[in-house]
Amino acid sequence: MKHWNEEDLIEFYYGESKSSAAIGEHLRGCEECSERYTALSSDLFAIQPPATPFRDADYGAETWEKIRGSVTAYPTARKSRFGWPRLQPWFGFAMAAACLLIIAVSFFAGRRWEHHSVSMDTATAKNGADQGRQRVVLVVLGEHLDRSERLLVELKHAQPSREAPLRDEARDLLSANRLYREDVRQAGEPALTAALDHLERVLTEVANEPAGLSQARLDELQKEMNTDGLLFEVRVLRSRVQGDLENKQNTTATVKGVSI
Amino acid sequence: MKVHDHAIVREVLDGNKDAYGTLVARHSQSVFRVAFRITGDEADADEVVQEAFLRGYQRLQSFELRAGFGTWIYRIAVNCALNMKNRRKVEAKYKVGEENDPALRQVQVADTAAGPERTLLSREIEQMQTAAMESLTAIERTAFVLRHMEDRSTTEIATALEIAPDAAKQAVFRAVQKLRRSLAPLRVNL
Numbered sequence: 476m477k478h479w480n481e482e483d484l485i486e487f488y489y490g491e492s493k494s495s496a497a498i499g500e501h502l503r504g505c506e507e508c509s510e511r512y513t514a515l516s517s518d519l520f521a522i523q524p525p526a527t528p529f530r531d532a533d534y535g536a537e538t539w540e541k542i543r544g545s546v547t548a549y550p551t552a553r554k555s556r557f558g559w560p561r562l563q564p565w566f567g568f569a570m571a572a573a574c575l576l577i578i579a580v581s582f583f584a585g586r587r588w589e590h591h592s593v594s595m596d597t598a599t600a601k602n603g604a605d606q607g608r609q610r611v612v613l614v615v616l617g618e619h620l621d622r623s624e625r626l627l628v629e630l631k632h633a634q635p636s637r638e639a640p641l642r643d644e645a646r647d648l649l650s651a652n653r654l655y656r657e658d659v660r661q662a663g664e665p666a667l668t669a670a671l672d673h674l675e676r677v678l679t680e681v682a683n684e685p686a687g688l689s690q691a692r693l694d695e696l697q698k699e700m701n702t703d704g705l706l707f708e709v710r711v712l713r714s715r716v717q718g719d720l721e722n723k724q725n726t727t728a729t730v731k732g733v734s735i
Numbered sequence: 736m737k738v739h740d741h742a743i744v745r746e747v748l749d750g751n752k753d754a755y756g757t758l759v760a761r762h763s764q765s766v767f768r769v770a771f772r773i774t775g776d777e778a779d780a781d782e783v784v785q786e787a788f789l790r791g792y793q794r795l796q797s798f799e800l801r802a803g804f805g806t807w808i809y810r811i812a813v814n815c816a817l818n819m820k821n822r823r824k825v826e827a828k829y830k831v832g833e834e835n836d837p838a839l840r841q842v843q844v845a846d847t848a849a850g851p852e853r854t855l856l857s858r859e860i861e862q863m864q865t866a867a868m869e870s871l872t873a874i875e876r877t878a879f880v881l882r883h884m885e886d887r888s889t890t891e892i893a894t895a896l897e898i899a900p901d902a903a904k905q906a907v908f909r910a911v912q913k914l915r916r917s918l919a920p921l922r923v924n925l
């Protein structure tokens with residue numbers, strides 16, 4: 476007789492087995508499997524989720540309050556009553572977002588601050604909260620670079636295609652990239668601005684490719700836009716963000732350690 | 736009448752950023768719950784909630800109306816929580832300081848969360864479970880939490896973790912096997 480193994484029984488327990496009828500039938504007739512299944516299900520049943528700490532009805536509002544300052548309104552689709560062109564709200568959007576990105580960029584550029592670690596010793600609760608938010612900003616920027624890196628890697632290995640699998644991702648990245656580039660420029664980070672600018676040109680090309688990328692187009696991108704060089708730049712930036720994030724993490728961990 | 740999530744998303748994309756607050760209010764509890772279950776830490780879970788909603792806002796243009804906003808933000812939160820757990824694991828490797836021991840922090844959290852009705856025995860069991868859960872890798876833990884505690888299907892887990900369904904299934908298997916081994920001593924108590 477063929478017995479069922481632990482993996483089969485685990486799938487069966489969670490109601491995901493494709494052979495559930497056969498397993499059920501087998502368990503009724505086979506003492507060995509039936510014992511193993513009983514042991515498994517009692518072990519699993521004993522694992523209950525830990526009590527989730529209580530969050531009251533205001534939790535959502537408090538959360539929104541914490542992140543509200545870090546987001547800017549999407550540009551409205553309608554013209555304002557003064558008839559400003561659509562560029563206007565977008566520009567305001569970028570300006571407001573600059574404050575947020577300046578925080579991130581000052582971390583980045585702010586290697587020079589790393590010896591001024593006074594804040595580590597005199598960290599207050601407010602500091603902790605600020606650092607938490609700054610960490611989130613670095614995470615978001617890091618993620619943007621991650622995604623861009625993945626796209627460039629895909630582009631590097633892309634086969635000529637009549638479809639445009641990278642186009643949607645490029646479009647998505649493009650809108651975020653414009654915002655970041657503008658913020659970074661205003662924050663006075665020329666190296667980073669140049670890299671994001673380079674990235675934007677490549678993304679624009681890929682995003683506007685109507686019917687996939689031909690081999691000729693791929694070669695052109697590779698040569699004219701130096702996508703390999705860009706990939707390298709993005710990786711360097713990514714590791715800088717990661718480094719800052721880790722520093723941040725250590726500081727946050729210290730602050731947390733004290734407060735527990 | 737309750738305004739549908741999709742209508743709110745449109746409103747946010749149309750420039751009313753404060754409408755997003757309604758979405759945060761509606762979904763923050765379930766996002767917090769899954770974040771806490773994955774990270775095992777209250778403060779980390781709060782941070783994950785903020786990060787998830789922040790990312791959600793920034794990616795709102797890529798949200799497709801055929802999905803529910805709740806499901807969508809839940810997936811983002813699972814990802815943030817998994818990343819957080821991964822980072823904590825890496826940190827723990829390099830630090831042995833007591834205040835940074837995740838198992839210890841978790842036990843403290845569990846203690847304060849425990850109601851007076853909880854018996855000594857159930858606390859002991861909970862602590863053993865906590866330690867057993869900590870022994871899993873971040874991906875095993877997340878897959879197990881989603882399967883066992885959040886009742887998500889393998890397909891849903893795979894989508895949330897951006898891995899192949901078979902990899903999700905294997906992660907759950909490994910988690911169950913490890914947990915059973917770690918919790919074997921409990922069987923005599925029960």
Ligand SMILES: [Zn+2]
Pocket residue numbers: 477478479501505506507508509
């Ligand atoms: Zn059998």
